[in-house]
Amino acid sequence: MEKNKSSEVTIIDVAAEAHVSYATVSRVINSDIHVKQETRDRVQQTMRRLGYVANRQARSLAGGRTNSIGVLVPDLGTGYIGEIIRGIDAELGLSDLDLIVYTTHRTASKEVNYVANLAKGMVDGLLLVLPRSPADFIGTLTQRNFPFVLIDHQGIGQDFPAVVGAANWQGGFKATEYLIKLGHQRIGFITGWMDLGCALDRLEGYRSALRTNHIAEEPELIYEGTFFQPDGFKGACALLDLPTPPTAIFASNDVMAMGVIDAVRNRGLRVPEDVSVIGFDDIPQSSMIHPALTTINQPLEKMGRVATQMLLELLSQPQKQIGRIELPTELIVRDSCQAPRAFK
Amino acid sequence: MEKNKSSEVTIIDVAAEAHVSYATVSRVINSDIHVKQETRDRVQQTMRRLGYVANRQARSLAGGRTNSIGVLVPDLGTGYIGEIIRGIDAELGLSDLDLIVYTTHRTASKEVNYVANLAKGMVDGLLLVLPRSPADFIGTLTQRNFPFVLIDHQGIGQDFPAVVGAANWQGGFKATEYLIKLGHQRIGFITGWMDLGCALDRLEGYRSALRTNHIAEEPELIYEGTFFQPDGFKGACALLDLPTPPTAIFASNDVMAMGVIDAVRNRGLRVPEDVSVIGFDDIPQSSMIHPALTTINQPLEKMGRVATQMLLELLSQPQKQIGRIELPTELIVRDSCQAPRAFK
């Protein structure tokens, strides 16, 4: 008897070869306790010999686990997401779960459907990196009691089971205070997308630092952006056009800071001699540009790791309440800031 | 009768509600021709009303299509991959296939297993972005007659059913010729990972351009790198240490070019006044750094698109032979090159 089919090795083939029932093979696969060591060995050997690979579909259909978790991200262009995923990967490497990445930016409308599908058995748990408040399907997820954790997302005033974020307020404060310590008094601020908690928090950090140091907040120094590079450029232009332009500019993220640097140069000014620039995120490129960008490090990779740990916990103890975890942010001093002219 | 289960709507629920057999519902889902328009409408309406979502697992188990394709990438940190995926996404938006991204860098050893799994029914087709020659599972894929296309991969001397790449030789030639036209005679070259066809091709393009312009090739001007930034730095240092250093340096990719720029500055020299630098890829950041990098544009996004189109064709006509498609590369002149000192 030849196998003439496209010859996938199934649990049954293994069973036959190992002279046991397929249930026993299944038990071995799921490391069930009730299998004699001898049998277990024989089956495992057979599996190896035959090159058996479990069929995920069948597995999950039959009600078992899928052995994989999903990450849903808006897109993959920015180093930001890449870092987070690196962390997730690293942490997952220790368990034997597989990772599946889904992008959602393609069709925002599909998002809900996507998530429904995922929760329907493609993955055992979900890691969500979603900028906008995704209230629609979060509801679905919660209803189904499906394990998920939110990364870097602070839906304002909402109550999520598990979320890991960074200390944005603290970061905003540190950055601003650093500039103040250098001697800057007029500090421009370019916000992120104000729908987002993190953007808000960074702004609040900036404000607090000013207050703490008895510097009056001036609305004209705050430019509303959306986290994209062009906003950095435009914002810096607007700020530099002011009758009394700022001597330093704090951009809510690194890519906007790069836009700022462009704008400063475009005006024939230099960074940091004429204008100091500080960013937020510490994406890989920020150390590569010239001048190397002083910024606030958000532990992206670590956020990925921690989120994964949280999900793993959630997976083993579904009822566990985890809550919010905030990772510290850190000032990274490089070359894009110095004391203001007048101050030297 | 209440549904007290976790109440997933199945094909059977829909069938009951719409007063047809479940086979008919299945037909509607798969847009089979043999369904009366009236019935089809009724069923579709019922599906919508009940919020039916097909179960992928079951579908693929039963031997049908999964309605999704997979992309297997080494990692996601570099903008390079992001661009390609953006293209895939865009093209897929037109069809209604879903996209699933898998990273493989986590455990190279798992790669084979992964692919086996995928081919086993998780997706209908595979897009592979894999730097190293993935001979092991390519074999498996071919054997199973599983539809896949390789992106930016030229396995040396191998014969793959479908691959889309960029005109690397042409790009190498163009870049080198541009430098020569500017007046450079001593042009340093930093290679990519020489296991890769694309790296080889770029080098060959460089050589040909020299030959065409009657410039002798000097082995000391060629530094072997691996596509990572530090190699750009080290390579440039080595080249600049030469008794007669080059007046221009051509790095096999943009991130190494950034390393080169660093190294040049580190020596107290300036780009492009003292040393011209040219890259390859045209990743988004290359226009953002200072000086903006002159480079060769690899149409990454388009490669993603084209690859997807190829896969879609393969999916509808499994027997179709497609072969290799090479997208043109283009010289992007920015600010990092100028005529050499002596030449002015």
Add this chain to the structure above:
DNA sequence: TATTATAATGTGAGCGTTTACATGAAATAG
């Protein structure tokens, strides 16, 4: 109107697993 081709729908089997339950063998107790 009877006969045949054709379109529309239903039936049943099976995809590769897991899992509750049934069975049988070995081990302990009475």
Add this chain to the structure above:
DNA sequence: CTATTTCATGTAAACGCTCACATTATAATA
């Protein structure tokens, strides 16, 4: 040495769907 418990394994029924085939309703032809 039989009765009872424990351990190891087998059996059968799902899981939600697709697909080949059987059946029935409808239209076309003689």
